[in-house]
Amino acid sequence: MKRIDCLIASETNGHTGLSRDVKMNLIWFLIVGLVAGWLAGVLVKGGGFGLIGDLVVGVVGALIGGFLFSALGLAAGGGLLGSIIVATIGAVVLLFVVRLIKRN
Numbered sequence: 001m002k003r004i005d006c007l008i009a010s011e012t013n014g015h016t017g018l019s020r021d022v023k024m025n026l027i028w029f030l031i032v033g034l035v036a037g038w039l040a041g042v043l044v045k046g047g048g049f050g051l052i053g054d055l056v057v058g059v060v061g062a063l064i065g066g067f068l069f070s071a072l073g074l075a076a077g078g079g080l081l082g083s084i085i086v087a088t089i090g091a092v093v094l095l096f097v098v099r100l101i102k103r104n
Contacts, residue, residue, distance in 0.1 A: 032083045033058030036065075039084075040091030044099075057091050065090025 018026075034051070037058030041048040048054050065086040069076065076082040 028080070028083075029062070030055065030059070032080070032087050033062055035084055036061050036087030036091050039088045040095055043088075043092055044095040057094060058087055061089075061091025061094050062087035063090065064094055068093065 034055050035058065037054030037056065038048045040057055040061060041054060049057060062083070065088070068074075068090060069086055076085040
């Protein structure tokens, strides 16, 4: 048990809770999801879905886009722009699938 405690302490710089890097990564992930959800809403529907709706569409889209790009052996480059591109493409795919389901 002491080994696990040491690992947790080293990951969080000795503090309880999430490390600064983890918090920053989470914030950037949410920002990318928000931008991607808004872009997908503009591309597919002609407008966004509100703050929470855009965030959900973008975050789920990021997961879908990451899976699709990985499965197809594609890469959009690293960094913020590449993440937004992948997440937006995944969010557009998500919105098309939702539309197909809603029509039937």
